[in-house]
Structures are given as structure tokens and as C-alpha cells.
Amino acid sequence: MQVPLLRLQCGVNSYDWGKIGHESAAAKYAAITAGSDFSIEAEKPYAELWMGTHPSLPSKDVETQRTLLDMVQDNQALISKEVSERYGGKLPFLFKVLSIQKALSIQAHPNKKLAEKLHARDPRNYPDDNHKPEMTIAITPFEGLCGFRPLAEIVHFLNAVAPLRELVGTQAASQFESVVQGFEDSQDSEQMAKNKDALRSLFTSLMNSSPESIETATQKLVSTAQDSPDTFATSTSTSDANPSNPAELAALITRLNGQFPNDIGLFVFFFLNFVKLAPGEAMFLKADDIHAYISGDIIECMASSDNVVRAGFTPKFKDVDTLTEMLTYSYAPIEEQKLEPTDYPYAVLNASAYSSGSSSVLYDPPIEEFSVVKTDLKRAGAKATFDALVGPSILICTSGTGKITVGHKTEEVKEGYVFFVGANAECIIESTGSGEENVFTTYKAFCDLTGKEDMVNGN
């Protein structure tokens, strides 16, 4: 039988928000395995490298030039009978590298039920009928917005930032305060339901502001950012939950307004957690979680779907009504959005890997479609042996040099190389680089149905 190790050629999208030319990791990674028809254009933005079987940009086997989709449909053993039956002969996940220069739209991804409804109603804007929980792992310092802030912070900003209060309307703001103030952290389920309702109506009234009133408020907001940045200090009572320095937030407001002048997103900012991730840090977005990415290079893994409901920071189709309706309006500090990696027990490190402080860590969101394991091998000869999994994997190298072995097949690995590893195959990676600076880093996304039936997002 053929050894289930394929080197993949992956395509890159050129969305407007991508990093430019050679600055873009997504472009660099695409170029290293590209066919002769691709070369990086110096002035062009490159946003997303796609690794998987999604039909909008399917990866190809380098050797045969067949699409991975075609190959797994031809030979279901590549992804296993179980995965193939459950996910209709396709990979359950889509793995990506995003290189973000400019904010991405404020968005949320529908749960399964809503996705089916939206797709039936409007297949042009909602191309899939699947949900799309997604996980982000920073590979360079990352900034983004994620989930609603703790309510005390929203109350604080409504009072500290005058143009925000004007835009949502004094009456809507007072109504919100009369419900939540004093009960921001209540754990009582009745009160929490009231808080969410109040947040929903305040946020909906913000999102329905007229373009004229947004423009007026933006002018005031931007001059506040320039003249008195201290206005953007978080409240002292909540500073532990969302530490950020007022000058930094003021500068960010100015930067975002430069990217999207007079956009409602500038005000949504005060409702959402501002998240910074250091390389290796991760966050997980459940279906219906609101988010926006602002800058950085990231590894992203998601259920295979391309459904996005957008409402700001975008020239694309906006669907404010669907967005304001679908959100769960849960609010929580950033720490609850972050996903802590744990030791990965199914990779065995050799002595050289152990003694050099090499590691294999697991990012395991509470869904069954995917998990990601990050491996850093810190010395030539350091080796990690991955147990065979029930399902398939895709591996990408983001730094260093090494090799990958499945069965009797061994291939060279460099930064940007991407491999498909079939189901039920043991896989070994080994660093061949030397020197402190030359850590061999790989990310391996995989689906392993065993013991991971803890779906939280499906319905």
C-alpha cells in the first residue's frame, strides 16, 4: 500500500487586509511549494494560506498534482472510514495561516442550525451549511477583539467616553445601567439573563446607528484619542481583568480609523475584550462568539466551513440583523477566552529532545473536529514520535529544518512545508538544524474521534 505521507501545495488568498508581499508569512509559505505560476508580488496583500480539502481553495499533492479532496474521496483509508462517514468524505477541519496587516471584519460564525438556515436563504453570502468554531494560535505578537467585556467595563466606558454614550443614545445607556449596575458580576441565572437582554438591546441600538451619527461621533472620538488619551483608561475596579494602557488604546483607535474611517467598529471596540496574544498563546471561539482580528500572524484551525456573518471593519456584505440576533451576549474577562495548552501525551520525545528542553503541547478545544499539537525541537537529532491516530493530520513547519518520516518514506522539512499524514499512521519528526536560534517548530492539526464526543457547539 502507498505510504500515507503527502507533501502539499497550498494556495494563498489575497484579501485586502493581508500583509504586503514578502512581509506575509502566508505568502512565504505558499511560495516555497508553489507551482511555476505563483510568485510573490511586492505590493500585493496576502492574507490566508489554506491547508485542507475545502473546495474554495483545495490543497494539492505535490507529486501527482491531484487535489487532496480528490485523493481522500478516492481512498477513504487516508482519513479513516469513521471520519469519512461522519464528515462526508472530507477533512473535518480547515487549517490556515493568517497574516494580518489591517483589521478583519467584526464577525461571528453561525452555529449548525443557523448555518443551515442562512445557507438555504442566501447561498451566495453563506456558502456552507456547517458551523465554524475556530481556534487561533499566535505565531507573532497578535492583537484582536474577542467576546464581550465584563459588564462593569462597558458601564465604565459609557461614562468615560462621551462620544460612545452619545452614539448609543443617552436613554439606551441609562436603561442598560439601570439593569446591570451593581449586578455586573451576579451569578444568579435570572439576573444574568436580564444582563444579557440589556446588553443585546444596547448593542443592537449601537449597531443600528445612522452613518451620519457615526461620522459625527467618530470625529469626536478621534480628537479625544489625540488630545486626552487618558480617557481610554480602563476602570480601576476592572483593570486586572483587561489590563491595557490608555495611550495604547488611544493609538489603536487612531490606527483603526485610518484603516476604516467612520466605521461602527471603532465603537464596538468598547464593548469587546481587547486581546493580545504572545507567540504560542491561543484562544478558542465558539459558534456565535463575536470577534475581530487586528494584527499579527496566526495559525488558525476551524471546522471546514466558510460562513461569516459580518458587521463592521469590512467592505464586504454586512448582515447587522443576523449578527445582533445570533450572538449569545455572554460576557467574560479575556482569561476565559484564552485556551491554555497542555502536555501532549501521545508524542514520545527522544533523549536529545528531552535534554534540550524540547516540547510537544496540545491545544484541545471542546469540539471533536480538530485539535492542534505544537512541537518545538531544539537541537539537531531531537526527535518526536507521534502515535498513530484514528483520523488524519496536517502538519506545517513555521521555523527551523528537519525531516518527517511515515513508514519507509522520509521527506525533508523546511519553513513553510506542509504535509498530510494519513489516518492510522505513526509519524516521526526530527530536527536537523543546529544552534539556539534554529528551533524546529511544527503545528499539527488532527481529528481523533476517540473519546472526544464532548460537542458543545452543535446545536
Ligand SMILES: [Zn+2]
Ligand atoms: Zn472568525
